[in-house]
Amino acid sequence: MRNVVPVLTVLAIIVGVWWAAVAPMNMRAALDVAERAGDTVVPEGSVQRRDISVLTLMANNAQHIASGYSLKRPRLPTPTQVGAELWKTTGAMVMRGRAFSKRSLIYHGWITLQSTLWGFLLGTTLGILGAVAIVYSRVANMSLMPWAVISQTIPIVALAPMIIVLSNQLGIQERIVPKAIIAAYLCYFPVLVSMVKGLRSPAASELDLLKTYSAGGLQSFFKLRLPASVPFLFTSLKVGIAAALVGTIVGELPTGAISGLGARILIGDQFGTPLAIWAALFAAAILAGVLVTLLDVVQRITLFKMGFRS
Amino acid sequence: MIWLVGALVFWVVAWALNIRLANSSRADTIALRVAVPVLFGVTLLVLWEGLVRGLGVSQVILPAPSQIGSTIINSTETLWTDFNQTVLKGALRGFVIGALAAFATAIMIDRSSFLTRGLLPIGNFVAALPIVGIAPILVNWFGFDWQSKAAVVVVMVFFPVLVNTVQGLRETDKMQQDLMRTYAAGYLQTLLKLRLPAAMPFVFNGLKIATTLALIGAIVAEYFGSPTRGMGFRISTGVGSLDIDLVWAEIAVAALAGTFFYGLVAWLEKRVTFWHPSQTG
Numbered sequence: 001m002r003n004v005v006p007v008l009t010v011l012a013i014i015v016g017v018w019w020a021a022v023a024p025m026n027m028r029a030a031l032d033v034a035e036r037a038g039d040t041v042v043p044e045g046s047v048q049r050r051d052i053s054v055l056t057l058m059a060n061n062a063q064h065i066a067s068g069y070s071l072k073r074p075r076l077p078t079p080t081q082v083g084a085e086l087w088k089t090t091g092a093m094v095m096r097g098r099a100f101s102k103r104s105l106i107y108h109g110w111i112t113l114q115s116t117l118w119g120f121l122l123g124t125t126l127g128i129l130g131a132v133a134i135v136y137s138r139v140a141n142m143s144l145m146p147w148a149v150i151s152q153t154i155p156i157v158a159l160a161p162m163i164i165v166l167s168n169q170l171g172i173q174e175r176i177v178p179k180a181i182i183a184a185y186l187c188y189f190p191v192l193v194s195m196v197k198g199l200r201s202p203a204a205s206e207l208d209l210l211k212t213y214s215a216g217g218l219q220s221f222f223k224l225r226l227p228a229s230v231p232f233l234f235t236s237l238k239v240g241i242a243a244a245l246v247g248t249i250v251g252e253l254p255t256g257a258i259s260g261l262g263a264r265i266l267i268g269d270q271f272g273t274p275l276a277i278w279a280a281l282f283a284a285a286i287l288a289g290v291l292v293t294l295l296d297v298v299q300r301i302t303l304f305k306m307g308f309r310s
Numbered sequence: 311m312i313w314l315v316g317a318l319v320f321w322v323v324a325w326a327l328n329i330r331l332a333n334s335s336r337a338d339t340i341a342l343r344v345a346v347p348v349l350f351g352v353t354l355l356v357l358w359e360g361l362v363r364g365l366g367v368s369q370v371i372l373p374a375p376s377q378i379g380s381t382i383i384n385s386t387e388t389l390w391t392d393f394n395q396t397v398l399k400g401a402l403r404g405f406v407i408g409a410l411a412a413f414a415t416a417i418m419i420d421r422s423s424f425l426t427r428g429l430l431p432i433g434n435f436v437a438a439l440p441i442v443g444i445a446p447i448l449v450n451w452f453g454f455d456w457q458s459k460a461a462v463v464v465v466m467v468f469f470p471v472l473v474n475t476v477q478g479l480r481e482t483d484k485m486q487q488d489l490m491r492t493y494a495a496g497y498l499q500t501l502l503k504l505r506l507p508a509a510m511p512f513v514f515n516g517l518k519i520a521t522t523l524a525l526i527g528a529i530v531a532e533y534f535g536s537p538t539r540g541m542g543f544r545i546s547t548g549v550g551s552l553d554i555d556l557v558w559a560e561i562a563v564a565a566l567a568g569t570f571f572y573g574l575v576a577w578l579e580k581r582v583t584f585w586h587p588s589q590t591g
Contacts, residue, residue, distance in 0.1 A: 003431060006425065142328075147350065153569045155522065155526045155529050238438075250526070284439070285439045
């Protein structure tokens with residue numbers, strides 16, 4: 001609670017800077033629009049204006065600055081424009097009962113969410129299984145761990161188109177599969193690293209204690225190692241779900257997908273509708289925030305029930 | 311058939327060898343620490359080669375590693391131009407600008423605890439967002455050449471480095487700072503001699519995350535428009551024209567570049583934070 005005022009202040013500063021930046025960013029476009037509408041603009045012709053700095057243009061055409069805040073295709077939209085676009089493609093669609101129409105961001109967000117969750121599930125499973133293998137087997141530790149690190153230094157976006165081509169050739173028509181694979185690829189690594197740390201976190205004396213109880217390998221795994229790793233697991237899950245969302249959107253960007261938030265960004269770029277791009281970006285941000293917050297709540301409840309004090 | 315069987319036999323032999331090596335008494339020597347993962351990697355390549363040849367997989371779907379290797383040798387010139395455009399111009403410049411900007415911002419913000427408390431949660435949140443999505447916007451603002459790629463990289467790199475640096479600067483405890491005061495050290499001296507060195511493990515953590523992001527950003531930005539060179543450009547056109555072996559060659563170069571870049575930062579980290587427990591263990 002202590003942080004609410006500072007956070008709000010910083011947010012206000014960011015929005016203020018954004019608002020102020022709209023005028024210079026949109027000045028040239030605003031002048032072009034005003035000129036086409038027959039207003040006097042100094043100097044005339046967009047070619048003549050190209051070499052003049054934006055600040056000079058703003059000083060000479062002060063009466064047109066305001067119109068930069070309501071352009072149809074702004075270089076930088078105002079926060080209210082983005083908010084209005086977001087509302088138009090989500091809330092307003094719901095009110096008309098068309099929440100899942102193809103023009104609604106709820107529909108596209110749902111598509112993205114599905115691949116994110118599948119990728120998250122796949123990545124988390126792989127990460128946990130890999131961690132168990134690494135903790136219990138020297139061979140796996142020595143041969144897998146370096147490659148896990150290297151796999152993350154490979155820019156997945158380079159692989160993304162190939163994964164999609166490959167799964168197409170193999171006869172997998174659903175677009176969700178390649179996207180989920182890319183999401184899992186980004187998601188498994190933080191889980192793997194944290195789980196290795198978590199499974200190794202019990203001290204030798206604790207493991208020895210279980211031995212004196214004549215507990216077998218399985219028992220010491222389920223009664224000691226696994227519970228001890230839960231706090232590590234949750235921390236990495238929060239990183240992992242954000243990574244899975246990034247993976248899904250990266251998987252949607254370069255591939256000509258038609259639905260999903262990444263595809264909205266792509267289509268917005270191709271059709272020159274910046275407002276659609278910004279709205280999709282903010283929708284993705286909101287989705288990321290909701291997912292991470294949900295996991296945070298689950299983490300708090302689980303850790304509390306398990307008796308961890310934090 | 312011979313390829314298939316050969317690859318499987320190689321797999322089994324290599325696996326057995328790796329188990330022996332890893333459980334041998336000299337498993338902790340550097341030679342074996344390198345040999346085991348390398349053998350694992352080679353096994354994967356041999357399996358790949360054997361499966362592609364043995365099952366007669368069309369090269370449009372998946373070329374064999376040997377074929378990718380010969381493509382790399384035959385088109386070094388193209389690969390170098392792309393590497394230069396994407397990695398050296400786009401990713402590297404963006405990485406340096408973004409990291410320096412984040413570092414400077416962190417030091418400025420650090421003077422006010424109010425700003426730090428406000429910025430840290432926001433920075434943490436933004437660092438988790440899919441920032442790659444701003445690529446089309448920045449390409450629109452900065453044009454098709456490397457400037458827009460560098461801009462995307464700057465934005466992607468900025469927040470992880472910022473958050474980690476701010477966190478690192480808060481690492482020193484009261485006792486250490488009081489000690490500096492008893493030495494009559496001023497703000498600058500405390501910063502340079504105590505707090506920045508103490509923050510370095512965190513800074514490098516951020517830089518390591520940023521290396522991967524930098525390459526991702528530079529390549530994604532090229533999907534949204536680029537001059538007729540660059541890795542992202544070559545990959546997206548290669549997929550379209552079924553030049554799959556060239557695409558894989560680009561992927562191999564990207565992987566090597568990414569690994570080398572990461573290794574470089576990790577090496578620097580080792581030199582700078584030699585005193586940290588995680589490095590001496």
